[in-house]
Amino acid sequence: MRRVLAVAAVLALxxxxxxxxxxxxxxxxxxxxxxxxxxxSLTESFEQLKSEFVKAHPDVAITFNFGxxxxxxxxxxxxxxxxxxxxxSxxxxxTVVDASLASDPTHFVSNILELAVPTDNPAxxxxxxxxxxxxxxxxxxxxxxxxxxxxxxxxxATGLTITPDTYEQDVKAVLTKVELGEVDAGLVYxxxxxxxxxxxxxxxxxxxxxxxNLYPIATLAxxxxxxxxxxxxxxxxxxxxxxxxxxxxxxAP
Amino acid sequence: xxxRSSSIAPxxxxxxxxxxxxxxxxxxxxxxxxxxxxxxxxxxxxxxLQALGLSVGTAGLTTVLSLLLGVPLAFVLASSVDWxxxxxxLVRALxxxxxxxxxxxxxxxxxxxxxxxxxxxxxxxxxxxxxxxFTTAAVVIAQTFVAMPFLVxxxxxxxxxxxxxxxxxxxxLGASRFxxxxxxxxxxxxxxxxxxxxxxxTRALGEFGATITFAGSFPxxxxxxxxxxxxxxxxDPDAAIALSLVLIVVSIVVLVSLRDRWTAGLxx
Numbered sequence: 001m002r003r004v005l006a007v008a009a010v011l012a013l014x015x016x017x018x019x020x021x022x023x024x025x026x027x028x029x030x031x032x033x034x035x036x037x038x039x040x041s042l043t044e045s046f047e048q049l050k051s052e053f054v055k056a057h058p059d060v061a062i063t064f065n066f067g068x069x070x071x072x073x074x075x076x077x078x079x080x081x082x083x084x085x086x087x088x089s090x091x092x093x094x095t096v097v098d099a100s101l102a103s104d105p106t107h108f109v110s111n112i113l114e115l116a117v118p119t120d121n122p123a124x125x126x127x128x129x130x131x132x133x134x135x136x137x138x139x140x141x142x143x144x145x146x147x148x149x150x151x152x153x154x155x156x157a158t159g160l161t162i163t164p165d166t167y168e169q170d171v172k173a174v175l176t177k178v179e180l181g182e183v184d185a186g187l188v189y190x191x192x193x194x195x196x197x198x199x200x201x202x203x204x205x206x207x208x209x210x211x212x213n214l215y216p217i218a219t220l221a222x223x224x225x226x227x228x229x230x231x232x233x234x235x236x237x238x239x240x241x242x243x244x245x246x247x248x249x250x251x252a253p
Numbered sequence: 254x255x256x257r258s259s260s261i262a263p264x265x266x267x268x269x270x271x272x273x274x275x276x277x278x279x280x281x282x283x284x285x286x287x288x289x290x291x292x293x294x295x296x297x298x299x300x301x302l303q304a305l306g307l308s309v310g311t312a313g314l315t316t317v318l319s320l321l322l323g324v325p326l327a328f329v330l331a332s333s334v335d336w337x338x339x340x341x342x343l344v345r346a347l348x349x350x351x352x353x354x355x356x357x358x359x360x361x362x363x364x365x366x367x368x369x370x371x372x373x374x375x376x377x378x379x380x381x382x383x384x385x386x387f388t389t390a391a392v393v394i395a396q397t398f399v400a401m402p403f404l405v406x407x408x409x410x411x412x413x414x415x416x417x418x419x420x421x422x423x424x425x426l427g428a429s430r431f432x433x434x435x436x437x438x439x440x441x442x443x444x445x446x447x448x449x450x451x452x453x454x455t456r457a458l459g460e461f462g463a464t465i466t467f468a469g470s471f472p473x474x475x476x477x478x479x480x481x482x483x484x485x486x487x488x489d490p491d492a493a494i495a496l497s498l499v500l501i502v503v504s505i506v507v508l509v510s511l512r513d514r515w516t517a518g519l520x521x
Contacts, residue, residue, distance in 0.1 A: 070486075070487035070488065071486065074487070074490060137369070137384070137387065139469070142470065142487075144484045144485070144488040145487055164471070165387040165469065166387050166469025166470055167469075167471060167472075167476075167484075168469065169465060169470065169480075169483060169484060169487075173465075177469070180364060180368060180370065181368075181370040182364065182368050182369050182386050
């Protein structure tokens, strides 16, 4: 009996010994590096998401490449080594999915357009319809990029005929032209207005709900570190991640 | 020991070959990947023709403007050999700096000078109601900023290389300053001017950064071929490749027609 107990104790100890550090290991088995391609409009929010993620997973290094979603999608299709892609529109994600480089993307946030005007609002813009005045200088995103596609949708839904003075290559370029006062108004995302702080004035307009832009995220099929990549995606989709994204002006998907 | 330029060490061929490959292979990749079958359709699209027309037109205007302003500047620069070192080097550096600057920086600088709230742009807008950004004039100004230095340095090189004794001889024979300029100096530097003008035209044709920053992008007004190419890449890569081919072909034709002149002009 004593022997049995002794054996049991030894077994128990043997079982315990490796189990001791195990919880720490299972808490963070993630390591290595991942590369995340993300839409330019996610720049500020994703930087913050990253710093929170790295606190929980100190051995993971995240490298971002922010840019226009369409250009990023094209780079991925051309073979850029990427672990996670977060796009500003389902259409750009579809480019990557169609090339069998990702599957089952999840919509993680939404974004709507907002009018951005210089802080002193020299033209006195109050609503989208004011931009029909041809004397005003107006900047839109080019229809080729997601914010431009959203602009087209909003204009189609409202029936307004607005001819801008320039079609910029991305949303940040529109914002810059507004900040510099070179245009009287530009159509950008609500999140961009928020990120710009005091540099521009944002004017919400009800027609914006006509073009709610969904942002999909996915781990790429060729990821060399799928475990860490999946963990980052899960963090973005988690309640804490969602809450953080909403402080940057994003809406629920 | 005499060195013959025609025989070089065999060891140089390897890095030289890699260097040439680095410059040429990307273009080759583009040519191979080009959608040749759809090329006629892609290149005959109204938006493409519009962008091409605008590019050629603005590059032409840029070249004319650069000739009118740049040739006199080249004369000033060539005469700067007699100046004290500091202003001489400073002027040369200022003329050269647009060549090495990222064009987008040039675009920002132009915006801050000629934009609606710029140093000159604001009074222009307030007093005369003239705004320069988002106009075809802005495209020409942006292209001139980036491309004119090529012409200036080409012409300056030709001026320095030309033999001043012909001008002095003409002077002693009683020719007026204008006659000397027209009959002696101009023919001497004409190849340099021609080379510089073609180089300036080609550079203007390819201008992207300064143009999109300062002039913006609107079809038919400010959307040049490089900008159209960039935007097409976002939606229809095949169309972007087709447009790139046009720019490459035009550039190579122009540069080949220059033979070796422009490098000689820039280095002297």
